[in-house]
Amino acid sequence: MKPPPVEYHRPTTEEEALGLLREHGDEARVLAGGQSLVPLLNFRLSAPGHLVDITQIASLAFIRARGQRLLIGAATRQSAVERSPLIAGRWPLLRKAIEHVGHPQTRSRGTVGGSVAHADPAAELPVALAALNGRVHLRSARGTRIVDWTDFFRAQFITACAADEMVTGVEMPAPRAQTGVSFREHAARHGDFAVAGAASVISLDEDGRCAYASLALLGCGPGPIRAREAESALVGTTFSRKAAAAAAATALFAAEFRGGHTDLPAEYRRRVLRALVEQTLVDAAGTATEAMAGGSAHGASRG
Numbered sequence: 653m654k655p656p657p658v659e660y661h662r663p664t665t666e667e668e669a670l671g672l673l674r675e676h677g678d679e680a681r682v683l684a685g686g687q688s689l690v691p692l693l694n695f696r697l698s699a700p701g702h703l704v705d706i707t708q709i710a711s712l713a714f715i716r717a718r719g720q721r722l723l724i725g726a727a728t729r730q731s732a733v734e735r736s737p738l739i740a741g742r743w744p745l746l747r748k749a750i751e752h753v754g755h756p757q758t759r760s761r762g763t764v765g766g767s768v769a770h771a772d773p774a775a776e777l778p779v780a781l782a783a784l785n786g787r788v789h790l791r792s793a794r795g796t797r798i799v800d801w802t803d804f805f806r807a808q809f810i811t812a813c814a815a816d817e818m819v820t821g822v823e824m825p826a827p828r829a830q831t832g833v834s835f836r837e838h839a840a841r842h843g844d845f846a847v848a849g850a851a852s853v854i855s856l857d858e859d860g861r862c863a864y865a866s867l868a869l870l871g872c873g874p875g876p877i878r879a880r881e882a883e884s885a886l887v888g889t890t891f892s893r894k895a896a897a898a899a900a901a902t903a904l905f906a907a908e909f910r911g912g913h914t915d916l917p918a919e920y921r922r923r924v925l926r927a928l929v930e931q932t933l934v935d936a937a938g939t940a941t942e943a944m945a946g947g948s949a950h951g952a953s954r955g
Contacts, residue, residue: 655696656696656699658699658700658701658702658703659701659702659703660702660703660705661702661703661704661705662705662708663704663705663706663708663709664708664709664710665709665711666709666711666712666791666820669682669704669706669709669818670791670792670793670816670818671793672702672704673704673792673793673815673816673817673818674792674793674816676701676702676704677815677816678815679700679701679702680700680701680702680703680704680815681698681700681702681703681704682704682706682769682818682819683703683704683705683706683707683766684705684706684707684726684727684763684765684766684769684819685707685729685761685762685763685766686761686766689766689770704818706726706727706765706818707727707763709727711725712725712726712727712728712765712820712821713725713727713728713729713732714728714821715728715732715733715736715738715739716738717738717742717826720825720826721823721824721825721826722738722739722742722743722746722823722824722825722826723821723822723823724764724821724822724823725764725765725820725821726763726764726765726766726768726769726789726818726819726820726821726822727763727765728763728764728765729759729760729761729762729763730750730753730758730759730760730762730763730764730767730777731756731759731760733746733747733750733764734747734750734751734759742826742827743784743824743826743827744833745780745783745784745833745834745835745851745853746777746780746784746824748780748833748834748835748851749776749777749779749780749835749851750776750777752776752835752837752846752849753767753775753776753777754843755842755843758843764777764821764822765818765819765820765821765822768781768788768804768819768822769811769813769818769819770809771805771806771808771809771810771811771875772808772809773808773870773871773872773873773874773875773876773912774845774846774849774870774871774912774913775870776835776837776846776849776870778801778805778875778876779849779851779868779869779870779876780835780851780868781801781822781824781876782801782802782805782851782868782876782877782878783833783851783852783853783866783867783868783878784824784825784827784853784866785800785801785824785825785866786801786822786823786824787799787800787801787804787822787823787824788801788804788811788812788819788821788822789819789820789821789822789823790812790813790814790817790818790819790820791817791818791820792814792816792817792818793816794816796820798823799812801876805875805876806875807874807875808874808875808911827853827855828855828863828864829855829943830855830856830857830863830940830943830944831853831854831855831856831864831939831940831943832853832854832855832935832936832937832938832939832940832941832942832943833851833852833853833854833936833939834851834852834931834932834933834934834935834936834939835849835850835851835852835932836849836850836928836931836932836935837849837850837870837871837928838924838928840914845871845912845913845914846870846871847871847914847916847920847921847924848869848870848871848872848921848924848925848928849869849870849871849925849928850867850868850869850870850903850925850928850929850932851866851867851868851870851932852865852866852867852868852929852932852933852935852936853865853866853867853936854886854891854933854936854937854939854940855940856891856937856940856941856943856944860890860891860941860944861888861889861890861891862886862887862888862889862890862891862937863887864887865882865883865884865886865887865899865933866878866883867879867882867883867899867903867929867932867933869903869906869907869925869929871912871913871914871921872906872907872908872909872921872925873906873907873908874908877906877907877908878906879899879902879903879905879906879907879929880906881902881903881905881906882899882900882902882903882906882929883899885898885899885902886899886933891933891937891941893930893934895933896930896933896934896937897930899929899930899933900926900927900929900930900933901926903925903926903929904922904925904926907922907925909921909922
C-alpha cells in the first residue's frame with residue numbers, strides 16, 4: 653500500500669505549525685510520530701492534502717513537574733515517558749500503561765500527543781489520562797485552551813481539537829498520599845490491540861478505608877470510560893477481594909462491546925474485562941496498603 657499524494661511540512665516552531673494549520677484548515681493533518689496516522693494513509697482511509705510534522709518542534713518535547721502537576725509535551729516520545737524517573741516515582745500508572753503500547757520500536761517513534769489526539773478507544777494513554785483526571789492543552793493561532801479529558805474525547809477517533817488547533821501537551825495532578833495504581837490489559841498477542849483493559853487508582857485513609865477510587869476502562873466504548881458507579885461503591889469501604897469482585901461486576905454496566913479492533917463475542921470480552929478490573933483493583937489496593945505501612949506513597953503497581 654502507498655499513501656496518497658500529500659504535501660509534507662516540517663516546521664521547527666509552534667508558530668510555524670499553527671500558521672500552516674490556519675492556512676490549510678481541513679486539508680491539513682498533524683503528524684506526531686506517525687504510528688497511527690501513517691497506516692491510515694497507506695490504506696487510504698485518510699487523505700489530507702498537507703501533513704504538518706511537529707516532531708522537530710523542541711518546545712513540544714518535555715517532561716516536567718510544575719507544583720503538584722505533571723506536564724508532558726505533545727512531541728515527547730512514548731519511550732521517554734517509559735524511561736522517566738519522575739514518572740516512575742510519582743505517576744507510575746503512566747509508565748505501566750506505556751509498557752503495553754505496541755513494541756519498543758513503536759514507543760521509540762510514537763508520541764504522547766499523537767496517541768491522545770488519535771483517540772483510539774483501544775489506546776492505553778487516553779485511558780491512563782482518564783484514570784488520572786488529566787487535561788489536554790490545545791493551541792491555535794487564535795489562542796490556547798485547556799480541556800478536561802471528559803470534554804476532549806468525544807467519540808471514536810473524534811476529539812474537541814478543531815481543524816486549526818493542535819495538541820501541545822497533557823497534564824495530570826499528583827496522586828494523593830497512600831495511593832496504589834494498576835494497569836492491565838489482555839491481547840491475543842503481545843503488541844496487538846487489547847481485547848479489553850483497565851486502569852485503577854485506589855487511595856486509602858488513615859483507617860485503611862478507601863478514600864478515593866478511579867477506574868477507567870479500555871476498548872469498551874467510543875473512548876476511555878470511567879466506571880463511576882463502581883468507584884462510588886468502593887469509597888468508604890474497607891477494601892477486600894469481595895469488594896473488588898462486586899465493583900468489577902458493577903463496572904460492566906459502564907462498558908459497551910460493539911465494534912472495536914476485535915470480532916470476539918461480547919460475552920467473552922465481558923468476562924475478560926471483569927477479571928481485569930477485579931485484579932487491577934486488588935493490585936492497586938495492595939500497593940496503597942504497602943504505602944501505609946511505610947513504603948513509597950506513590951508505589952508502582954504490581955499489575
